[in-house]
Amino acid sequence: MIRLGVPSKGRLMEKTFDWFGQRGLTLRRTGSDRDYAAEVAGVAGLELNLVSAGEVPRALADGRLHLGVTGSDLVREKLAGWEQVVRELAPMGFGGADLVIAVPKLWVDVETLDDLDAAAAAFRRTHGHRLRIATKYHRLVREFLRDEGVADYQLIDSQGATEGTVKAETAEAIADITSTGETLRANGLKVLPGGLIHSSQATLFKSRRAEWSDADRALLQELTARLGL
Ligand SMILES: Nc1ncnc2c1ncn2[C@@H]1O[C@H](COP(=O)(O)OP(=O)(O)OP(=O)(O)O)[C@@H](O)[C@H]1O
Numbered sequence: 001m002i003r004l005g006v007p008s009k010g011r012l013m014e015k016t017f018d019w020f021g022q023r024g025l026t027l028r029r030t031g032s033d034r035d036y037a038a039e040v041a042g043v044a045g046l047e048l049n050l051v052s053a054g055e056v057p058r059a060l061a062d063g064r065l066h067l068g069v070t071g072s073d074l075v076r077e078k079l080a081g082w083e084q085v086v087r088e089l090a091p092m093g094f095g096g097a098d099l100v101i102a103v104p105k106l107w108v109d110v111e112t113l114d115d116l117d118a119a120a121a122a123f124r125r126t127h128g129h130r131l132r133i134a135t136k137y138h139r140l141v142r143e144f145l146r147d148e149g150v151a152d153y154q155l156i157d158s159q160g161a162t163e164g165t166v167k168a169e170t171a172e173a174i175a176d177i178t179s180t181g182e183t184l185r186a187n188g189l190k191v192l193p194g195g196l197i198h199s200s201q202a203t204l205f206k207s208r209r210a211e212w213s214d215a216d217r218a219l220l221q222e223l224t225a226r227l228g229l
């Protein structure tokens with residue numbers, strides 16, 4: 001039995017159903033709107049699970065899901081060494097958003113990552129503590145800033161309304177997902193040029209950790225052929 005996990009609600013769910021539907025696989029809920037029961041019509045051996053997008057990466061890593069749809073950002077953030085844990089089968093062309101570093105618009109002298117590094121060093125000298133970057137993407141931001149040679153900062157955890165932390169003076173800069181850019185603008189922030197950490201989109205992943213029986217492998221081949229992958 002192959003278990004496929006797709007987002008149970010939110011921005012990715014409906015488009016995931018459409019994506020499979022356009023490729024001849026009908027996913028459907030079998031209960032009420034509040035019931036997370038679902039199935040794939042007419043495919044024996046494939047079980048559909050509705051799962052929060054944020055939980056799909058861990059479920060793939062634990063082998064509870066064989067296949068799963070979620071944002072490419074969430075897999076990279078939640079799974080250390082993600083390429084050893086899952087394989088990308090198909091970028092799906094929706095749910096696009098950029099994970100970026102943003103700073104106050106008023107910081108006219110900060111236009112590059114080198115500027116940010118210099119501003120961070122100056123901030124520490126002046127304030128006696130390190131410049132604070134609010135985010136929920138700790139792993140991705142740390143790896144990116146390490147690779148870019150920015151060192152003098154600290155991460156502040158923010159699980160929502162991250163753009164508001166600068167006005168609230170709990171952070172000086174942020175790293176968050178943006179699509180239209182409106183939330184950044186409304187909060188007096190600008191994307192730092194060179195501060196694009198990851199361009200995310202909804203993606204179909206295969207677990208390298210789940211158990212794949214011979215029958216599962218045969219069904220996966222049939223599915224990928226039907227999906228045109
Ligand atoms: N404008 C946006 N803001 C936030 N996330 C977005 C946006 N556009 C696309 N996404 C993507 O949507 C995914 C998160 O979706 P969603 O918010 O539905 O998940 P979730 O919060 O984990 O779900 P749940 O609330 O069920 O736990 C991420 O991969 C993110 O990159």
Ligand SMILES: O=P(O)(O)OC[C@H]1O[C@H](OP(=O)(O)OP(=O)(O)O)[C@H](O)[C@@H]1O
Pocket residue numbers: 159160161162163176177178179180181182183184
């Ligand atoms: O670029 P924009 O189109 O303005 O979209 C970006 C905003 O949308 C998301 O927030 P969401 O509404 O999911 O709430 P959150 O703060 O809980 O993440 C994201 O975290 C940004 O805040």
